[in-house]
Amino acid sequence: MAAKKTSKANVSKDELMHFYREMLLIRRFEEKAGQLYGMGLIGGFCHLYIGQEAVVVGLEAAAEDGDKRVTSYRDHGHMLACGMEANGVMAELTGRSGGYSKGKGGSMHMFSKEKHFYGGHGIVGAQVPIGAGLAFADKYLGNSRVTFTYFGDGAANQGQVYETFNMAALWDLPVIFVIENNQYAMGTSQQRSTSSAEIYERGRAFGIPGEAVDGMDVLAVKAAGETAVAHCRSGKGPYILEIKTYRYRGHSMSDPAKYRTREEVQKVREEKDAIEHIRDLLLTGKHCTEDDLKTIDKEIKAVVNKSAEFAKESPEPALEELWTDIYARAEA
Amino acid sequence: MAIEILMPALSPTMEEGTLAKWLVAEGDKVSSGDILAEIETDKATMEFEAVDEGIIGKLLIAEGTAAIAVNSAIAILLEDGESLSDAAPTATPSSVSHASLATKVSLPVTAHAPKQGNIAEQDLPEGTTFKTQTVREAIRDAMSEEMRRDETVYLMGEEVAEYQGAYKISQGMLDEFGSKRVIDTPITEHGFAGIAVGASFGGLKPIVEFMTFNFAMQAMDQIINSAAKTLYMSGGQMGAPMVFRGPNGAAARVGAQHSQDYAAWYAHIPGLKVIQPYSAADAKGLLKSAIRDPNPVIFLENEILYGQSFEVPDLADYTVPLGKARIWREGNDITLS
Ligand SMILES: Cc1ncc(C[n+]2csc(CCOP(=O)(O)OP(=O)(O)O)c2C)c(N)n1
Numbered sequence A: 001m002a003a004k005k006t007s008k009a010n011v012s013k014d015e016l017m018h019f020y021r022e023m024l025l026i027r028r029f030e031e032k033a034g035q036l037y038g039m040g041l042i043g044g045f046c047h048l049y050i051g052q053e054a055v056v057v058g059l060e061a062a063a064e065d066g067d068k069r070v071t072s073y074r075d076h077g078h079m080l081a082c083g084m085e086a087n088g089v090m091a092e093l094t095g096r097s098g099g100y101s102k103g104k105g106g107s108m109h110m111f112s113k114e115k116h117f118y119g120g121h122g123i124v125g126a127q128v129p130i131g132a133g134l135a136f137a138d139k140y141l142g143n144s145r146v147t148f149t150y151f152g153d154g155a156a157n158q159g160q161v162y163e164t165f166n167m168a169a170l171w172d173l174p175v176i177f178v179i180e181n182n183q184y185a186m187g188t189s190q191q192r193s194t195s196s197a198e199i200y201e202r203g204r205a206f207g208i209p210g211e212a213v214d215g216m217d218v219l220a221v222k223a224a225g226e227t228a229v230a231h232c233r234s235g236k237g238p239y240i241l242e243i244k245t246y247r248y249r250g251h252s253m254s255d256p257a258k259y260r261t262r263e264e265v266q267k268v269r270e271e272k273d274a275i276e277h278i279r280d281l282l283l284t285g286k287h288c289t290e291d292d293l294k295t296i297d298k299e300i301k302a303v304v305n306k307s308a309e310f311a312k313e314s315p316e317p318a319l320e321e322l323w324t325d326i327y328a329r330a331e332a
Numbered sequence B: 001m002a003i004e005i006l007m008p009a010l011s012p013t014m015e016e017g018t019l020a021k022w023l024v025a026e027g028d029k030v031s032s033g034d035i036l037a038e039i040e041t042d043k044a045t046m047e048f049e050a051v052d053e054g055i056i057g058k059l060l061i062a063e064g065t066a067a068i069a070v071n072s073a074i075a076i077l078l079e080d081g082e083s084l085s086d087a088a089p090t091a092t093p094s095s096v097s098h099a100s101l102a103t104k105v106s107l108p109v110t111a112h113a114p115k116q117g118n119i120a121e122q123d124l125p126e127g128t129t130f131k132t133q134t135v136r137e138a139i140r141d142a143m144s145e146e147m148r149r150d151e152t153v154y155l156m157g158e159e160v161a162e163y164q165g166a167y168k169i170s171q172g173m174l175d176e177f178g179s180k181r182v183i184d185t186p187i188t189e190h191g192f193a194g195i196a197v198g199a200s201f202g203g204l205k206p207i208v209e210f211m212t213f214n215f216a217m218q219a220m221d222q223i224i225n226s227a228a229k230t231l232y233m234s235g236g237q238m239g240a241p242m243v244f245r246g247p248n249g250a251a252a253r254v255g256a257q258h259s260q261d262y263a264a265w266y267a268h269i270p271g272l273k274v275i276q277p278y279s280a281a282d283a284k285g286l287l288k289s290a291i292r293d294p295n296p297v298i299f300l301e302n303e304i305l306y307g308q309s310f311e312v313p314d315l316a317d318y319t320v321p322l323g324k325a326r327i328w329r330e331g332n333d334i335t336l337s
């Protein structure tokens, strides 16, 4: 993992509070999703984001209104961070009609035009050209939006990633490639799958600048995000952020976790946790008291519990939904 | 021994061509490799080289002559010391000399097939006139008309812009629309298909040309998993209004890897619309409808048909609805459509 965490600098109380809330919301939401899975209310695949919260929360802080994002199946955190409703996300996890995709997408496939969230893709690496295509559209339409295209360390070995790097550089597309390097692709560690130690350096072959970022430090992520956004928005083409992070839970819900030790996970949790980091800054900086944070914890728990209730009560989609939304109707 | 120089077949589907320009004159001495003429095929204008050395005895075909059949004599080459009168008026076929020995491809489809389907059935406005167009021109016109009509429509693919199309479909389009809307891609089917899908999510209406559909195998995942399925997976929130088009199926003598027909494959995918037109009129009307359709459409063309001419309604905006078969010939007992 990268260097020492940002200790304080000029971060305002409001900003720290914001990060704390946002990251905590994702963590509590994911814990609840894990619980609902255990109760059989969520089925199929369910990839939790616990441990990686600082990545998406830091980058969202660098985004402007109208910027776009697209990611893989490990997408719940991205949706919450870009402002999609916990209720709609949780109800999609339980496959209910109140979910973002009317219960037809599930954990891996949600979208929101309003929040500029373009999925939720289940094929490892497929979201990478799609993200570049969103950026292509923005450039074509002449607005100054940028697209955050998230993918994993495992996905970074897909050929289409490099096809996309080539075209994104060739055409100066305003796309930020965010490699969420959580060190594992299912059970395969980066060392066992990836010839380069620093994945972002692969961009050099295409003339794409990039950097490694400590993904357990939300302030460092935000700062790197701002550099990347400024680069893209000024028309200089793509930028790569390789964000070194860690997933605490299994790959999906049924993961025997034989590829790493308990101690390894425990060590990251104890020494690097992104939420604890901000909590420390808030308390040592005397921005707030333990009691203030407890109040926030309570508020977030309430939001998450409400979403779980909503997700249980929302009706299952009608059987007819099996054959709707397969073809769009042409406008008259 | 005088040699007849024959009209060469310069593309797999060429049956005839235009002798655009002679680069030698009668009496010129030529050696093997010298450029004799520029010949315009159905796909491009190409230089035609001498195989044998000798002296140009006679140019049999005037510059600018069109529709010269492949394998017909275009010039007579004399050996040193030989005179034109020595050369027998009918040179023996064993002494043929041209770049590639082409067997004339016979196209059963053109021999019996109707040139104009039951077009009247679509209620064309009274007094509609027709113009004769090749399938190639009809496809180009369909794209150009839609690009004039809608700024968000654009064309991308290998060799579509500067080269004017590998099969000359997009001829002239770069000039008219510029490089922002007629885009040459690297040879990277999976990547550019994915970029086009993303662009369609982002508000554009891409037309993706595959040089042939055989190469779309590389892009299959983006076509099926991303383009076809997103509408369903998003509960109807967003889909991919786009067209994937290009030649499909058998071409002439290009081997197994370049001859696959994908119609049945794509037709099995929920979320895709699949079109395979025959006539130029249908190619034009259906492609225009496909570009306007809010779904991903697979538009399968056929290389052998590109140069075939048909009657096309001469209308400002001629469209043919998707999902309705054209009846070309009614059967007595059964009609296939
Ligand atoms: C093309 C493809 N191959 C394999 C899979 C199965 N699969 C799903 S996730 C995954 C691991 C991906 O790891 P990474 O990109 O590091 O992302 P992470 O899960 O760590 O977020 C694999 C192999 C798939 N979904 N798609």
Ligand SMILES: [Mg+2]
Binding pocket: A152, A153, A154, A180, A181, A182, A183, A184, A185, A186
């Ligand atoms: Mg990973």
